[in-house]
Amino acid sequence: MLNPKAKVNTTFSYYMPRVGNVSMMSQSGAFASSIIDWAIGQKLGIAKFVTYGNKCDVSESDMIPYFNNDEDTKVIGMYIEGITDGAALLNALESIDKLKPLVAFKSGRTEAGSMAASSHTGSLAGADSVYDVIFNKLNIHRAKDADEFFDAISVLSTCSPMKKNGIAIITNAGGLGVMSADAAHDAKYVEAAKLTEETNKLLRETVPTLAGLTNPIDVRGDAKAEYFKAAIEAVLTDESVGGIVVMGSPLDFADLEAIAEMLVEMRDDIPVPTTVCFAGGSKCERAVDILREGRIPAFPTPDRAVRALDILRGFTVRGEVKKTPLRVPRIADGRETFQKILEVANKEGRKTLTEVEGKKIFKAYGIPTPGEASVISAEEAAKKSSEIGYPVVMKILSPDIAHKTDVGGVVVGVKNDDEAKKAYEKIMASCKNAVPNARLDGVSIQQMVSGEEVILSMIRDEQFGPIISFGLGGIFVEILREISQAHATMTEEQMKEMIQSTKAYTLLSGARGTEPADIEAVEDVIRRIALISLENPEIHELEINPVMVDKKGKGCRAVDALCTLL
Numbered sequence: 001m002l003n004p005k006a007k008v009n010t011t012f013s014y015y016m017p018r019v020g021n022v023s024m025m026s027q028s029g030a031f032a033s034s035i036i037d038w039a040i041g042q043k044l045g046i047a048k049f050v051t052y053g054n055k056c057d058v059s060e061s062d063m064i065p066y067f068n069n070d071e072d073t074k075v076i077g078m079y080i081e082g083i084t085d086g087a088a089l090l091n092a093l094e095s096i097d098k099l100k101p102l103v104a105f106k107s108g109r110t111e112a113g114s115m116a117a118s119s120h121t122g123s124l125a126g127a128d129s130v131y132d133v134i135f136n137k138l139n140i141h142r143a144k145d146a147d148e149f150f151d152a153i154s155v156l157s158t159c160s161p162m163k164k165n166g167i168a169i170i171t172n173a174g175g176l177g178v179m180s181a182d183a184a185h186d187a188k189y190v191e192a193a194k195l196t197e198e199t200n201k202l203l204r205e206t207v208p209t210l211a212g213l214t215n216p217i218d219v220r221g222d223a224k225a226e227y228f229k230a231a232i233e234a235v236l237t238d239e240s241v242g243g244i245v246v247m248g249s250p251l252d253f254a255d256l257e258a259i260a261e262m263l264v265e266m267r268d269d270i271p272v273p274t275t276v277c278f279a280g281g282s283k284c285e286r287a288v289d290i291l292r293e294g295r296i297p298a299f300p301t302p303d304r305a306v307r308a309l310d311i312l313r314g315f316t317v318r319g320e321v322k323k324t325p326l327r328v329p330r331i332a333d334g335r336e337t338f339q340k341i342l343e344v345a346n347k348e349g350r351k352t353l354t355e356v357e358g359k360k361i362f363k364a365y366g367i368p369t370p371g372e373a374s375v376i377s378a379e380e381a382a383k384k385s386s387e388i389g390y391p392v393v394m395k396i397l398s399p400d401i402a403h404k405t406d407v408g409g410v411v412v413g414v415k416n417d418d419e420a421k422k423a424y425e426k427i428m429a430s431c432k433n434a435v436p437n438a439r440l441d442g443v444s445i446q447q448m449v450s451g452e453e454v455i456l457s458m459i460r461d462e463q464f465g466p467i468i469s470f471g472l473g474g475i476f477v478e479i480l481r482e483i484s485q486a487h488a489t490m491t492e493e494q495m496k497e498m499i500q501s502t503k504a505y506t507l508l509s510g511a512r513g514t515e516p517a518d519i520e521a522v523e524d525v526i527r528r529i530a531l532i533s534l535e536n537p538e539i540h541e542l543e544i545n546p547v548m549v550d551k552k553g554k555g556c557r558a559v560d561a562l563c564t565l566l
Contacts (some may be wrong), residue, residue: 020045086463164242166193264294358561
């Protein structure tokens with residue numbers, strides 16, 4: 001551990017950083033030495049630092065609440081390689097009323113495909129993606145690399161919360177301005193502020209070197225420190241400005257050190273978070289040192305200076321989102337229905353339920369399915385299809401075949417008795433030929449339903465429990481490889497975010513003038529899948545691909561059912 005205030009250091013590094021407001025934990029003692037050296041170089045102060053290796057006695061679940069209650073700590077940083085008790089971490093963090101800004105650098109992304117999964121979404125959403133879901137749920141910023149980890153710690157430890165999303169960009173170089181404008185456009189939580197005419201008028205009056213009024217504001221390469229100051233004072237009068245980015249190129253006639261000294265002097269008079277980018281190397285070193293000594297976050301590129309404010313604003317935005325508990329319906333006999341099916345599967349030594357069994361579970365939990373029947377002969381197929389009403393879909397029934405289309409186990413658009421008989425024979429022959437050892441229990445006949453295709457699924461993570469996935473369904477799952485996820489104990493707001501962050505939502509909302517689909521019905525199915533996953537811990541995976549979503553007010557139906565057991 002390391003405590004500069006108490007002058008105690010038992011880490012792998014004998015260096016002692018200055019006292020500050022950042023508390024860190026690292027699963028790697030060696031990387032901790034890198035962080036300590038970085039902190040010294042960045043003139044960043046440390047409150048506490050703990051390295052905890054294989055966590056034989058102390059883990060994140062112990063340290064995060066401790067740091068959160070520590071009066072010397074403003075920001076918490078965490079380097080992890082894996083969490084071994086996800087439930088304990090969730091319980092620890094969800095019991096905290098107000099979590100201080102927490103930045104996590106989780107390595108090991110390449111293990112994303114290691115989770116054994118038979119469902120489409122299970123194979124697309126590996127174990128590593130679960131950390132994204134959990135961190136998002138808890139308002140923890142996940143840094144994608146070491147640079148972002150250090151940048152986030154730097155801006156969060158030195159700046160106040162960012163209350164508005166508009167940023168004013170002031171630069172002495174047009175190129176840097178363009179780069180920063182691109183970064184602001186791509187950012188999630190901030191954007192280039194739209195300055196008022198009054199602000200522009202004030203800029204014209206007070207900045208004699210002004211070369212451009214649009215935001216970014218170009219004060220030209222020969223601008224003196226006082227002109228930067230005048231530009232800052234002008235944009236601070238604008239109601240849309242919630243943050244400022246100052247850019248400087250080390251031109252021969254640019255005095256970056258004077259600009260840095262001016263910014264440090266102004267620091268307490270600038271009421272919004274401010275980041276600086278002096279883009280260069282040796283000619284910028286002294287100016288950057290002045291900024292860091294004065295606790296103003298400085299970055300080597302425009303993208304990182306803008307991204308830092310985006311990270312800062314993100315904590316505020318996510319922290320202000322309401323947390324309405326998921327409106328999970330009450331189901332009387334759902335668990336009882338599942339247990340009966342589970343008992344049969346266990347007796348037969350099966351880890352995969354049949355589609356019929358899966359749909360029985362859906363029906364018990366109130367998830368709508370098309371009209372259907374199961375048959376074991378071609379004659380019966382024609383009879384049942386006629387009763388259901390043509391056209392119908394016919395699919396193989398087998399606990400050994402997960403993806404039916406791949407083996408010729410699905411025929412769609414069956415229109416009459418003769419086609420029903422032929423489809424039955426074709427399906428049985430194709431599946432027997434493709435998977436000789438598979439158990440074939442007959443054919444499922446389903447009413448043809450129309451609508452937009454989406455996928456809904458659940459996979460149970462070993463550490464964090466059930467994770468729900470949503471995205472475009474049918475063949476688009478593998479082609480677009482786009483799904484969004486949330487923890488099963490999500491809030492109503494997190495469920496809507498999961499849906500609305502996808503291309504599927506754009507399609508369901510009525511893309512290019514089409515009639516909107518029944519998104520509320522999809523939300524209801526998600527609530528019921530969450531309930532199934534929480535009430536039945538024996539389920540490993542559950543997938544509906546596709547869910548056919550009809551027009552608004554007309555509901556949706558689960559057309560398929562894949563369910564595997566632990």
